Amino acid sequence: MMAAEAGASANTIAAYRADLERTAEAISGPIGEADSDALSGLGASWSHLAASTVARRAASLRRFYGFLFDEGLRDDDPSAALPRPKLSRPLPRILDPDEVERMFAAIEDRAASGQPLALRNLALLELLYGSGLRATELVSLPRAALLRREQPFLILRGKGGKERLVPISDRARAAVDAWLEHCPDGKWLFPGGKAHLSRVRLFQLVRAMAAEAGIAPERVSPHVLRHAFATHLLAGGADLRALQALLGHADIATTQIYTHVDSTRLVELVNQRHPLANR
Template identity: 45%
Template sequence: MSERWISTFLDAQAAEANAARNTLLAYGRDLKDFLDWSARRGLGLESLPKSAVEDYLVSCEAEGLSKATRARRLSVIRQLFRFAHDEGWRTDNPALRISGPGASQRLPKTLSHDEVERLLDASRTKGRTLGERLRNAALVELLYATGMRVSELVGLPVSAARGEPKMILVRGKGDKERLVPLSTPARAALGEWLAWRDAEDVRLHALGHRPSKALFPGGGADGHLTRQHFYLVIKDIAVLAGVDPTRVTPHTLRHAFATHLLAGGADLRVIQTLLGHADVATTEIYTHVLDDQLKSLVLTHHPLAKPKP
């Protein structure tokens, strides 16, 4: 019964709310953990009381889970019971009036212009073959030029890059599409990679292989380079660039894209559109990053901020 609730809920999220695949996977993991915890105590979702949800959250805290993780788990449990109520499976929502732990808001890590330039230069040298080096350069140039999520980047179809586009169509969360412009360096890196990739497709076709529909083919189940592979590649690129690899991830370059645009005078609403944020409040965090950088600049460079001898 309880497992059927969860599978039906996830199906509804996919069909009606257009939830992204990664979101559904996270929901599934969280709800399975909650279901297993409940089953060990002989509790079923159809009669589980509010106190049990509270006890579960306490157990999550005892496990050392972060505030953000606990807040996410409460959110999906609340959604599940709201769905159950709407379906007539329950007459109440036991998680409705439970206060969450609240996710601590941390400012996103970003990179300086100089660090990004070094990463871009290093990406052109990372790889055992010419093809790998061209692919890595295209990946990093595109990521910084567009601010795409890494899943959006590695999942791009090759058709999106045809015709030397000045803009590229990105399919984001919930299958929402948006157009993002390409910088001149990104277009050049993309063109070089595409030329090499097309030549490789011709060679592989002669050997009986079908060409990949992905812009960045890979051995993943979806036929494209995986997020995990690219995560490791960009760590190696950071080492080559002399940038602390603990500070560099694909998401860090997305943050750098937004922060540098804002520092250059771009409108917050434009950045929201380019990033694919549903709510401008999500984008506003970059104003705080910029404020922190400006404060640091004043405290380290203003003559009155320096200690008197």
């Protein structure tokens, strides 16, 4: 149902499966037959987890028991007994523009020598920071994705199966072109093992690039570069709705988190645009 009807991605389905398996370990008896008392006791066993993790597990179970009830496999839906933690959205970690510049400078020095893997890493970095791609979207790009020279964008199927336009800068295209001269033949733009580069390997590569630029590796990840893309665009004057479309957010409330990150711009906006600013 999650795959065929809800259109959930493989990563989402894997996360749901893991949540159900961990819940099955925490309760006695088959998970499909658990009653309200069994589910109400999960709050105590999950007390050591972050509120976001508890909320995700509870959401997975609500979806599961809702499915059983809708399909007539149960006469009731016990999910009302699941905990509902209060969530506060944390501010995203980002990098300063000069830190991103240091990462580019370090990898460009290596790429200048023509090392194939350095050229690949530069292309990865350009697409992460220059287009705001998610890690899965980036590593699963087909080889033919950027071959149409007249098209300065990608039509990408991202999270939740939603399509969006992703602009590709001239810098990113040039970096990809340089990498394609050395890229092994096959389906994927960034091959790795028997398929494409894995998200774990991308994470490792990004941290290695950060370390080479003198930045603490634990501060950097593919998603941090996506956050930097969004924050720096907003600081440069990008419209919030345009940023929502570029990031592929279903709800603009998700995009609005970046207005809290760029507090300096908000202060400047009030000082410059408010009717009383010049009195």
